[in-house]
Amino acid sequence: MDARYYTIGMAGHIDHGKTTLTKALTNVETDRLKEEKERSISIELGYAPLHTKEGVHVSIVDVPGHERFIRQMIAGVAGIDLVVLVIAADEGVMPQTKEHLEILQFLGIDQCIVAITKVDQVEEELLDLVAQDIYETLEDTTFVDAPMVFVDSLSGKGVDKLKDLLFENLKNVGFRDRYGSFRLPIDQVFTVQGLGTIVRGTIYEGMVQKSDTLQVLPAQKRVKARNIQVHHQDVEHASAGQRTAINISGIDRDEVKRGDVLVASDHFIVTNTIDVSIRFVEEMRYPLKQRAPVNVHVGTSEVMGTIVFFDRNEIKNEQEEVLCQIRLQEAIVVRRGDRFILRRPSPVETIGGGWVIDPNGEKYRFGQQTIQMLQQKKEGTPEDLVVDALTEKPLDMNQLIQVTSLDQVQVETILHEDNRIISLPNGSFSLRTQLEKIKDQLVHDLQAYHEKHPMRKGMNKAELVQTISEKFPKEVIDNAVKFLLENQQLKQEGQFLALQTFEAHFPKAWAKRMESIVEAIKQDGLTVNKWEDYVSDSALSQEQGNELKTFLIQTKQLYRLTDELLIHREPVEKAVSDLKQKTDQSFDLKQAKDQWNVSRKYLIPLLELLDELGYTKRMDSQRQWV
The missing domain is CATH 2.40.30.10 (Translation factors)
Known part of the structure; x- marks a missing residue:
């Protein structure tokens, strides 16, 4: 069986024997500082190893009990798996005992053993009174069923029993994830x-x-x-x-x-705005007002922040959880689910604690809509967290781990099994519903474009993407275009996209006039008039004329002779056929002029057009048939 590692915290009022009990259990003196030894109080955190038993390795952290060192106490217990609540038999439950109890519960620590110390210093009858006092104190806490052991660290009485009890209770503690991100x-x-x-x-x-x-x-x-x-x-x-x-x-x-x-990885984010769920102490000396300054203790850090409520303007004697936000003055590193303690900076007191719903908080409006959103975040399953994270934009694996605070195995499993999620070519992930919305939008926009510009072969891809890029991420748009092309719902010619079923055509209202222009150019053969003359005779607008010209050239119905002259495909093909029959492998300018009977105004552009179309190739004064 794999070795398991745990940390046990010693908590309780000052001078109740935490350090002495730690030494009795481990034979290690945790007070290292000269001032600690001189004053017989713990100032900094002390640590000692407890002997290994059946593959279970235990560290003990001895936290300061004095109220002035509560910051160190919180930093010490933030990472523990079980707490030994130390209460001296000669004093019983004291103020710091109660504050430590509140802090431990806010941090979500649910495994506790009560060690009543200094039992050799009191009469036997007094022990029952102390035990009763402790039972009453724990009655409304999560530690109501905590086992209790009487010990005397100096004589060793009860120390072995406490040690056995520790290892027995650790069997109920799930060990930490050694395979996650360090x-x-x-x-x-x-x-x-x-x-x-x-x-x-x-x-x-x-x-x-x-x-x-x-x-x-x-x-x-x-x-x-x-x-x-x-x-x-x-x-x-x-x-x-x-x-x-x-x-x-x-x-x-x-x-x-x-x-x-x-x-050890990029799975962690740095943030200064956290959405949180908080429970407050039963009796607060003063109300906590909207945007009041607070001290936030999370992990081993302590930072100042401002509390922001969305459904009230102050807290006083609130027993239900409160969903709100804390905006911090310094950046911290937290993940969803991390526990924290909230203290008032002045007058100094512990006022509550809770857990991080979302380490990526944003600015929200005051009102029930925000509370409902935070409630959904709070109750979200791992699958919900991943899907919610992908609602705004595509994310890669590292980003999903950062945003959701899930481990890599969980995220990989969800990405593999949840058919609401698709993989994009660039390695990121998006929601299938978002892809469907984009596909519908692309088809809708192209349909509208075809109706407005029926003579154009399609819409420029960059322009199409730009029209919807404000609503959807570009990566997902590109993936949607690729999907529609692969499934033959779209077609692409160069940079132009069109619906698969679309063919460029004359607009119905102007079809006859446009057909007459094409026919007139066709009838004029090789000696056409200026394009503007045909357009002006038809009563088409200049814009319509330009659209028609582009369409006829793109569809190769007309060829461009010069900037002003366009010629129909059929007369060109007939002219080529006639000339080819009258010449050998090559011909000169005079042979072409005699055959076609056109002026130099048309002759030179016609010959250059034949070169461009690949019918001929110029060789000095001759043109060779290809």
């Missing part, structure tokens, strides 16, 4: 002499190997993983769920910070 939110950055920049964090998903090329987001800095450690041990690779330190090259220490994210 993502590590950074919570610590430091340098080591001779090694350079080192970042630490818990791998949310995927796997990293030595020498991998990675990217630091949102700065988009390319780096290389020079070395990887898991709890101070060099390893060749690290997987989702593991606490990992990575020595990265190609970046200076001051170019990376806590809150940045280390990734």
Whole structure:
């Protein structure tokens, strides 16, 4: 069976024994800083490995309990799979206990074990009172059924029982996706002499190997993983769920910070506008007004933002979820489903938490229509997410993964199985319905064009595409044209497109007049009049005359002798036949003039026309039949 990796968080009020309990479980002192040792409080996150059991590898993160270090606490618990809620027997439930509880629930953590510490320091009877207090506190939380264990970290009482309970409860936790795209939110950055920049964090998903090329987001800095450690041990690779330190090259220490994210692919986007679902604390000291400033804690980052409501102007004692948007002052890296905590900057307090519905938020109108749209986004299946993403424009595989926050396997499966989606020649994907709409629009526009210009062979392809490019993406239009050509619904001649059933023809209202012009030119044989004379005699407008001339030349009913003279095809063919019968392999100017009995005004253009049509080839003063 594959090894599984988990991270357990120690949470609770200051001085309730989280660090001491961590040491009792792991034999590792997680308070590293001089100030932490002097003041006997945790300031930064501490980490320690718990021994491996049946292929289960566990890291423990010890988070600060003091209210001033709540930022570090949130960064620490954001990536955990199970929490040990530490409550001292001599104090019971305290303010930070309750705030940590709220934060843990907002982050969607549902596996909890309550560790009542310092049990050797209180009377036996007091333990029952403490336990009752805890039961009442947890009664309306997701941790109502959390198992409880009494421990004393110094004497070791209950420590083994807690350890067994931890491994037993981890069986109920789904392990993280090691095959997805690698993502590590950074919570610590430091340098080591001779090694350079080192970042630490818990791998949310995927796997990293030595020498991998990675990217630091949102700065988009390319780096290389020079070395990887898991709890101070060099390893060749690290997987989702593991606490990992990575020595990265190609970046200076001051170019990376806590809150940045280390990734290995282009599947992640950088955003500053997120659509979210939020639940708020039961009792808020002050209402939260429309466009109020908020602190957003997501992953290991903390950024300032503005909250935007679409169905109200303030929040106070709201128990139902609220669909809204947060516009951030700094770019962050999030995916759909990522959890976050919301805190008020002043007065400082935790006010809620939730999850990201869409990391690609846009500006929307205030009103129920927007709320309904956000609700649809929230409830969307993976198939719905892909289809919705393709509604606006075609996207390639990487773009679909970014927009939907689905992993590559999921997206590939949907693209393969959902017949609503088609593949385009350029490697992107679009909706079949969009293709059908474009096909209908193309046919409609060509039909209208044929009716307006019946003598034209078709519509210029570039012009046709341009007419509908504001409504549809060009890639899909090109694909629709290709489809219609392959299925013989359209035909193409050069740059011109036409409906398969269309043949250029005289417009019904002017057909007789146009036919009379053609007949008159035909009857005039080789000595035609100027084109304008024929048109003016017919009462056609100049525009109609120009359309007719183009049509007759394109359909090869008439040939151009000069800029002013057009000649009918049949007299030309008869003239060629007559001359050919009277000459040998070649002829000269005089032979042609005698045969055709025309002036030089017509003779020279006629001979040049024969060259152009491929009947003859000029050789000095002679013309040779081809």
